[in-house]
Amino acid sequence: MPPGGERIAVLALQRLGDVLTAARVTEALSRRACTASVEVIHWDATSQAAALLPGVSARHALPFGGLRRAARAHPLAPLRTLSRAVDHITDARGFDRVINLSSTRFSCWLAPALLSPGGTVSGPSIDPLGRYAASSNAITYLNEWGVDPELNVFAHQDLYAHAAGVRLAGFSGLREGGGRRSGPIVFHPFGSERAKDWRTADDWRALVGRLGATFGRPCVLMGAPFEAEALADIARGTGATVATWPLSACVGLLDDATGLVSVDTVAIHLAALLGCPNVALRQGPARGLAFVAGTAELCVDAEHDMASVDEVVALAERHFSERPIPLAADPSWRTRLRIREGYRDHYGFLGLATPSWCRADGDWKVDDASDRQWRGLWRTSFDGEQPPRAVIEALMNGTGRFDAPRWDALLRAPDGLGCAARGCVRGSQSAA
Amino acid sequence: MTRRATPLLDPTGPAADGSAATGAVPHAIVGDSLLGIVVANPPPPPPPSGEPTVVWVHDGAGGTEPPPGATSCTVDEALRWAADGPPPWLHRRRLEGILVQYAADAPAAVRRAARGLRERVTPRDVAGLRDLAVAWGNPALVDALARLGAHRAPTFADLARALGRSDDPDAPHFARLCWALEHL
Structure with a gap:
């Protein structure tokens, strides 16, 4: 822990709506006793959304359009702009933690460039050899299963927040208690x-x-x-x-x-x-x-x-x-x-x-239960635990509308869950 | 010494220096040189941070309006800047990038002048980029560009790979930024 607490950057290089989903992360991190500051890095076109994020001590806008336009002149022009922006944002010290909330390659390459020596990235990043690096199993899931409506069973902002170590329950939003609901x-x-x-x-x-x-x-x-x-x-x-x-x-x-x-x-x-x-x-x-x-x-x-x-x-x-x-x-x-x-x-x-x-x-209830069971399976694996065999077998025999494509995808997975799924298939075949 | 009002010649009337008597045709235009006296246009305000300077080449015939924030440039100016070098204020902005543009329906003379100016102020070849890296004062990039063959315009990926081979301590940082820009 650095003296004075952690300096944290939240990298929200996304569209307007996605930037708003960073609210839970910025609010939770800013309330930690070990946090010195939470700073948001966003595109200039999303300044309005970044301004609404709670618990933020500084907001840094990168010029998306400017970088794209400068690149049409020559490659050193956007490089100089980006380099100066990074120097200004990191302020010669860098961040102890960078929370990357998007999986674009730009963001994954940029995140480690913002770190101080010994700092860490939470979320997806790319190492110096160009290899994709996930800070947690939740990010690995997002990378491998994507956002396909048939396969994925998580809200993507939950996976990023989980990878950042933010508690998912208990966030009351921008206005505690909500409004009167008598308006237009x-x-x-x-x-x-x-x-x-x-x-x-x-x-x-x-x-x-x-x-x-x-x-x-x-x-x-x-x-x-x-x-x-x-x-x-x-x-x-x-x-x-x-x-x-x-x-x-x-x-x-x-x-x-x-x-x-x-x-x-x-x-x-x-x-x-x-x-x-x-x-x-x-x-x-x-x-x-x-x-x-x-x-x-x-x-x-x-x-x-x-x-x-x-x-x-x-x-x-x-x-x-x-x-x-x-x-x-x-x-x-x-x-x-x-x-x-x-x-x-x-x-x-x-x-x-x-x-x-x-x-x-x-059938509607079967579909809802299927989503719930798959979420339970993955949640267990996010915690580094192996789900009980009975849970995996239940999913193998699931009758929800998307159970079959999900099971096929799981059988192809190289990780421990994929191994367990293939073991279940072998077990059921030998029993038959 | 007080500065005279910018001279404006009427091509149909007699010239102030009496050249009509000699048959010489007046040629000066607003804001340009006259009788050997250079009347410099004030440099336009710099673009917003992170934005390239946009130079709009036209032949003064009207028609398409220049984009907001663009700096107007006549064909004559573009030809002169391409031949003799850009004015100091434009030269200083080469590092941040200069985009030379013209109307989609511009005549061939405008297009030719714009292309000439573009080649002069926006180098894309290795040698031109190396000059820019020297002007930036970036030894990692100078070293990386020295490792590239001179036969083509390097991309961000080319620069990133060349920076990866450089011994400069800042090279890994700039290589990472180049890879990021490659995927912007």
Whole structure:
């Protein structure tokens, strides 16, 4: 332990929403008695999100666009810019710990360059020989199993936080206790990628009109300034307000909001940190457990077809209500949609499960139980322990919709769990 | 001594020095040299930290607007800077990077002048980069560039590998930064 405590860098070189997920890490590290300071390193385009992170004593922005543009001149230009930025950030001393919260190669190469002699990286990094180095089994899992909606069973921010040694349970978000939930209904129609967007402007307009009428509350459409025109088009005839505000101004809006309906974007992460119930309409790469924002989230994942306006109205009506009336799941949903809400298990890991108000057939429960069992298996291995053979056998014989591809992937794994899985197969074959 | 107002010649009228009588055609333009007196344009403000300087070459015909923050440069200036070297303020910004740009529909003369200026102020070959590394005062890079063949423009990966072979104590640090930039 260095005298005066550890100087810690949190490397959050990600998009806006992902930067917000660093809140739990910065808050937990700043409360430790052995911490001297927590400093965040982020891209200049995400300064608004970095400004909201609690417990941070300094924020350093790296010029993403500037580095890319300088690279078009000659290679020494961005090298000089980056080198000077690193010298300025490390201040000749370096960091005792660097918490790397992303798996991009840029971040993995950069993280060790910020260390003081004897310092350590928590999270993924690349050693001087160019070899990938994981500081914990949770990072190895993330690297090998990725964020595939069928295979992965963890929220990626949980894996980074676990690798940083941060306790997962007990984080109360940006506002302890949450807001009054008597404010407007907020909508965030446009994500960072068109592949994540839900249906058409007409459908959004119908959704805004119907939810506003159902709750008798005003509606607000959120988005970036360059989306103002498209948002105004959706708002036309609904009485909704368009708010292309800075992120800090949206904190107050979501803190009091009745709820949020959004595609996968920064708004769902901000809502999760404020305890604001949100319905996330997720399609394409946004599906699955990797990108769950928090426990206040109802994930509506499009498997083959996006949810209709009627379906989103019915789901939002219940998710925003304190005493939701039961909803019978349409039989077609199992092939078209996955509807689950976020929860934290006993260890603080985020999971997704069918909402208590949703009346569905037994298959939904089997799928939820499968996710839970796989998470339990991996959690045990993160702690360096071998799971009981009975647990592995149960997964071998699992009947959840993704048990088969997960088991196939486990059989190919070179680690101890893969060995145990192959042993189970051999055991069952010899018994037969 | 007070500075005269920047001279502006009317090509259709008589010249102030009486050259009309000799048949000479006036040629000076705003902010340029006249009668051997160099009237230097003040250097534009530096770009934001970490950003390259953008020089916008044009023929003064109007049309496409230069991007925000770009420094305007006429074809004549670009040709002169390419031939005689850039002005000191631009020369000093070579290390941070200079982007020479022009409108997508620019005429051939503008494109040729921009290409000439670009070759002069943004070296991509090993020798030019070595000069820049010397100007930076970075012995690790100077050493690494001396290990590279002169036949091509090195990439970040080439620089990182060359730095890996250097004995300079700072070389591993710069090699790591080069690998990071290779994956930006």
